[in-house]
Amino acid sequence: MSFRPPIKFCNQCGAAVKHAVPNDGDTRIRAICPACGVVHYQNPLNVVGCIPVLDDGRILLCKRNIEPRWGKWTLPAGFMELDETTSQGSARETDEEAGADIEMGRLFSVISVPRVGQVHLFYCARLRSETLNPGHETIEARFFEAKDIPWDELAFRTVSITLQRYLEDRASGTVQVHNIDLV
Known part of the structure; x- marks a missing residue:
C-alpha cells in the first residue's frame, strides 16, 4: 500500500468521491465521483x-x-x-x-x-x-x-x-x- 492519502474529492467537479471497484471490468478499488462519473486513478x-x-x-x-x-x-x-x-x-x-x-x-x-x-x-x-x-x-x-x-x-x-x-x-x-x- 502506498503512503499517498486516498482521494476525497473529484478533481473535475469537486464532489465527494466514493471508493469502489468500477463497473468496467477493473479489479481495484478506485475513487469514483457519483456526481460526474469520473474514475480517479492513482499511479506511481x-x-x-x-x-x-x-x-x-x-x-x-x-x-x-x-x-x-x-x-x-x-x-x-x-x-x-x-x-x-x-x-x-x-x-x-x-x-x-x-x-x-x-x-x-x-x-x-x-x-x-x-x-x-x-x-x-x-x-x-x-x-x-x-x-x-x-x-x-x-x-x-x-x-x-x-x-x-x-x-x-x-x-x-x-x-x-x-x-x-x-x-x-x-x-x-x-x-x-x-x-x-x-x-
Missing part, C-alpha cells in the same frame, strides 16, 4: 536521475539541502515533469541540483518501489567538465572516487543499489540494464 511517480561520471572515473554526488534526508549524499535525481522524457528529466535534475554539463548515456537501472508509489530510473552520464554550479536543493556537489563514496551517508536505498551495481558492472566490463523491485 517517476523519479529520474543519472550517474554522472568524469572521464577519470570519479562520480558526482550531491549533498541534499532539502528533506527528506537533508545533509545526505545522493545522485542527482528528482520527480519527472509533464512534457519531458525520462532522459530529459534526468538531465534537468542534474542541471538543477549540480549545475553540471553532461552527455546523457544509456538507461542503467529501473527500480520499482511500490511501498512509496515510485519508479526510479537512472541513466549513465558523462560529465563534460568539472565545473559545477549547485542549485538551492544542494548543499555541496563533489566528485568521488569509488573507494571514497560515503556509503553510510547516502540518502536513499535506490541510490546505494544503483551505485553498487554501477561499480560492479564497471569492474567486470558488463553493460546491462538493471531491473530491480524493492519490496
Whole structure:
C-alpha cells in the first residue's frame, strides 16, 4: 500500500468521491465521483536521475539541502515533469541540483518501489567538465572516487543499489540494464 492519502474529492467537479471497484471490468478499488462519473486513478511517480561520471572515473554526488534526508549524499535525481522524457528529466535534475554539463548515456537501472508509489530510473552520464554550479536543493556537489563514496551517508536505498551495481558492472566490463523491485 502506498503512503499517498486516498482521494476525497473529484478533481473535475469537486464532489465527494466514493471508493469502489468500477463497473468496467477493473479489479481495484478506485475513487469514483457519483456526481460526474469520473474514475480517479492513482499511479506511481517517476523519479529520474543519472550517474554522472568524469572521464577519470570519479562520480558526482550531491549533498541534499532539502528533506527528506537533508545533509545526505545522493545522485542527482528528482520527480519527472509533464512534457519531458525520462532522459530529459534526468538531465534537468542534474542541471538543477549540480549545475553540471553532461552527455546523457544509456538507461542503467529501473527500480520499482511500490511501498512509496515510485519508479526510479537512472541513466549513465558523462560529465563534460568539472565545473559545477549547485542549485538551492544542494548543499555541496563533489566528485568521488569509488573507494571514497560515503556509503553510510547516502540518502536513499535506490541510490546505494544503483551505485553498487554501477561499480560492479564497471569492474567486470558488463553493460546491462538493471531491473530491480524493492519490496
